Amino acid sequence: MLEADGDPEFMTSLARGLAVLRCFADEQRPMTIAQASRETGLSRPAVKRCLHTLVRLGYAAQDGVSYALRPKVLALGYAYLSSSTLAMRAQPLLDHLRDELHESCSLGVVEEDEVYYVARAEVSRIMSIALRAGSRLPLYCTSMGRVLLAGHSRDHQRAYLRRTDLAPRTPHTQTGRSALLELFDRVAEEGYAIIDQELEIGLRSIAVPVAGPGGVIAAVNIGTQAARVSVVDLRTRYLPSLRKVAADLRAIMGAP
Incomplete structure (x- = not known):
């Protein structure tokens, strides 16, 4: 490099x-x-x-x-955040989503085979997930990462899986290449991804894609504690609000 x-x-x-x-x-x-x-x-x-x-x-x-x-050194990161139309326009939407659901939410993009967090709205809890704008996480075992990968071609997905160390982050982490390709297909079809304690024990998250003129340009997610929120809750309570934020951001960015 x-x-x-x-x-x-x-x-x-x-x-x-x-x-x-x-x-x-x-x-x-x-x-x-x-x-x-x-x-x-x-x-x-x-x-x-x-x-x-x-x-x-x-x-x-x-x-x-x-x-x-x-x-x-903060000035270096702020230079991107202050010039990024996507991050600036997403922040008030994330703030509103956080206040509505009382959960932390984020906007992420792909960079160097990782999810980069470019905007985030956090809730204050004794136990919280230590993420912030600038954090990076793997694509294969995160909800935003799977949404972003699902927006790419099969050739792109296969190439990513070949060059990536698919290390199990927890006993629940899916690391099989064929199984992951099937998951990407399901995410593309359903329009969302759920991670249930694959990244970290006790953590669940759900993400949806943000479409731009050329396809999927970002993902929006909600992360929460497995002890408080079930997978069913993610689908029934959080997914509709998450999709509305993605649609609002798509409209703001001028995507069809």
Whole structure:
């Protein structure tokens, strides 16, 4: 990913710096040079130079042998959120959905074979799911991921499954390639996906696609605790409201 592959315009140093920044998001904790080197696959001297530059520019801070990001780095993510028409227009709809159902809900898109959360409205509970705008999750075992994959061609789905480590996240995780392809067909036919404790024990979620002029461009979901909400509740109580949000967002984005 960090190789130029013969591209004379590719800036390897920038790619390395971004890889170091990203490893902080993956680990969500201060990191040493050795830890960042393991996470990125870069040499320790390369990581040290990247971190030194980030500290000089005010994006990171050093405390002994550990490094942590500083608030200035938020400007990088906010630049996307403030310029993304989809995220900005979805946020008030997600806020309304959260207030209506008293559950956390999110908008996600595909990026690098993962679901990227680009907007989220949360409820406050003692036990809650630690997700936020910028979070990333696998496609194959999440409700938004399956909705997004269901919107692609069979060739695309097969290629994704071949290159992906379909690790079981829980005893309930579906990892069989043939079974997943059948699930994608069912999701495409029914227009929604439900995940029942496949990503994490105690977590259920339901998602629907958001259509754009070229097909499925995003997904909207509701995540909840299995102890409080049954699969039947997801279908009968939450699915109609979720579909209305997707339809409203489709209309706002000018999709037919």
